Amino acid sequence: MKNLLKSVVFASGLLLASNAVNAQQKIGHINSQEVMASTTEFKNASEQLQKLKAEKDKQLGDMFAEYQKKQTELNDKARNRSEANKETIDAEANKIVTEMREMEGRLQQNQEAAEEELMKKQQELFQPIQTKVINAINAVAKEKGYSYILDLATGAVAYFAGGDDLSPDVKAKLGVSATAAPATTPAKK
Template sequence: MRKIAQIILMTALILTAFASNAFGQKLGYLNSQEILEKYKAAQDVKSQLEELNKTWEQEALNMQREVKELSDQLEAQRLLLSESKRAEKAGEIQTKYAELQQFQAQKWGPQGDALKEEAKLLQPIQTKIIEAINVVGEKEGFDYIFDTVTANIVYVSKNQIDLTARVLEELEKGLASSGSAK
């Protein structure tokens, strides 16, 4: 599915490039994934994140082992322990398991430390990449540069006309005329 989307995007870019050349516009494209894979600073960040992840994974494994050991001990001593001691041990196991789940959510959850750390470390790299794209776009006279991975425009020449105000004006006209027709 992603390949098909990329093929469609590339075809559209090529057709647009041919059509826009008639109007004197210069289009370019880049692959942001390839840039991240080949840019040394991005690779350094990736290595840092992998090391940090390994540390957290080891902590999680240690916590899992502790839960398993406590469970195994309870199972082995079940017949020897009083009902209150069994309940106490079971509560201890549940507490340790809840701590493990909380740790995993804190590190790898949707708002987790892993994502926060990645964003923090990648921010300066993304800024440098954007600056490099702008330099290339300006130096080489591109009007637009597209990213084939995200299918977004990542550079727009300063010489392009922003039609936002005109479109809003047209929308307001349409709303005014449809409002008066009621």
């Protein structure tokens, strides 16, 4: 009976100790996109990016309008073609078709360049804001004693203060060597 009492007290003590350890790990969450979008810097960066996008859209629109003029000119030539002016019209039409192909190439190049410029500008504008938000998350987590902060926007862990890596235990459970290197995907042919 005395041993049973000691066992119950010991088990209770272990249970309380494990609860105390678990209670020390605080887990929080955040929506980083919402936080980032609420900053003044984000709003200013978004406006700058929209202005640049509008400028690029206008340039591409002007180029496309010029292309459409050539298309209309080609259609007019085809409508006015007769047996008497066939050679002249065909030569002019071939010249217009060549110009249109060149315009298509320039339009595609300019569209790709505009997309690349917009992506670079977006990275340039938003990266510092994202870094600022991450630093703020880390600071708040440390100040408030959180072990983990989950980001609802990305589904990832935004902050963690260490913790136990269970990878070796899971590998052992699967019968995999703890030092086994991860499998690589075969190169695509």
